[in-house]
Amino acid sequence: MHKRSICPLANCLDQIGDKWTLILLRDMYLGKQRYGDFLSSDEGITTNILASRLKEMLENGLIEKRAYQDKPVRYEYFLCDAGKQLLPVVQAMSQWAEQHISGCRQPPAAFYALSPDDLATK
Amino acid sequence: MHKRSICPLANCLDQIGDKWTLILLRDMYLGKQRYGDFLSSDEGITTNILASRLKEMLENGLIEKRAYQDKPVRYEYFLCDAGKQLLPVVQAMSQWAEQHISGCRQPPAAFYALSPDDLATK
Numbered sequence: 001m002h003k004r005s006i007c008p009l010a011n012c013l014d015q016i017g018d019k020w021t022l023i024l025l026r027d028m029y030l031g032k033q034r035y036g037d038f039l040s041s042d043e044g045i046t047t048n049i050l051a052s053r054l055k056e057m058l059e060n061g062l063i064e065k066r067a068y069q070d071k072p073v074r075y076e077y078f079l080c081d082a083g084k085q086l087l088p089v090v091q092a093m094s095q096w097a098e099q100h101i102s103g104c105r106q107p108p109a110a111f112y113a114l115s116p117d118d119l120a121t122k
Numbered sequence: 123m124h125k126r127s128i129c130p131l132a133n134c135l136d137q138i139g140d141k142w143t144l145i146l147l148r149d150m151y152l153g154k155q156r157y158g159d160f161l162s163s164d165e166g167i168t169t170n171i172l173a174s175r176l177k178e179m180l181e182n183g184l185i186e187k188r189a190y191q192d193k194p195v196r197y198e199y200f201l202c203d204a205g206k207q208l209l210p211v212v213q214a215m216s217q218w219a220e221q222h223i224s225g226c227r228q229p230p231a232a233f234y235a236l237s238p239d240d241l242a243t244k
Contacts, residue, residue, distance in 0.1 A: 003225065004141075004164070004165040004166070005163075005164035005165050006164075006225060006226055006227040007145075007148070007164065007165070007216075007226070007227060008215070008216040008217075008218075008219035008220050008223070008226040008227065008228075008229065009144060009145065009148050009212055009215050009216045009219065010145060010164075010165050011219040011223045011225075011226050012215040012216065012218055012219040012223070013141050013142075013144060013145065013215070014141070015223070016215075017139070017140055017141040017142075017144070018139055018140065018141070019126075019135050019136070019139040019140070020135075020139075022131060022135060022139070023129075023131065023132060023135065026129070026131050041127075042126070042127035042128075042129065042132075043126040043127050043129070043132050044126065061222075082218075082222045085218055085221065085222065086218060088214045088217075088218070089211065089214045089215055089218060090131055092210045092211045092214045093130070093131050093134040093135070093138075093211055094129075094130040094131050094134065095130075095210075096130075096134055096204075096207055096208060096210075096211060097130035097131065097133040097134040098130050099207065100183075100204045100207065101130070101133045101134070101137070103125065103128060103133075104128055104129070104130040104133050105128040105129060105130065106130075107130065
């Protein structure tokens with residue numbers, strides 16, 4: 001991957017600086033694993049963007065996949081450690097939005113108490 | 123602005139889910155205020171993207187601008203409270219990248235000890 005600089009923030013944004021990657025991680029934090037699960041989320045991701053983001057997340061080692069069906073082959077997606085460790089970023093963003101953007105749903109209190117180690121790997 | 127859902131994460135990403143907005147906030151956390159300052163950062167932002175991002179950040183209330191010169195008019199940019207309060211997101215991303223992406227520069231220890239209230243507004 002092209003590195004824009006050696007700044008850790010820039011390196012992080014190279015991997016997750018878009019409108020969808022963290023939404024998919026959020027879905028996986030909530031237990032979603034399959035294409036259809038991700039497509040059904042309120043934000044309405046398209047199949048093209050979903051396929052492209054999952055591919056990048058696999059390449060970057062944020063997630064893994066495992067076939068659960070042949071003919072046609074279908075995959076389930078699981079969090080790798082690097083993907084789980086982005087939970088504090090997702091929590092910090094959610095907390096910011098609750099305080100600075102009107103009309104946001106408040107997540108259950110348990111969400112902010114979660115730590116990466118609480119997340120299921122598979 | 124179009125809201126994709128009432129999820130606070132999605133609302134946050136609607137404003138900062140791209141490769142550049144948080145880079146510009148980082149620059150402002152470090153004291154940069156002017157077009158030329160932002161253009162000189164290592165990541166090599168283009169003038170088109172810089173103009174577009176600053177416009178969105180102004181519209182979203184993350185920053186303010188003040189003319190410091192007439193003919194031609196030129197502006198300095200300052201952090202609003204909402205922009206300052208994104209510091210924990212930037213810190214969490216930097217910390218994650220230090221642990222999960224090789225070849226990142228380590229920020230000075232003082233960076234992780236900063237709180238939003240320590241940041242200059244203008």
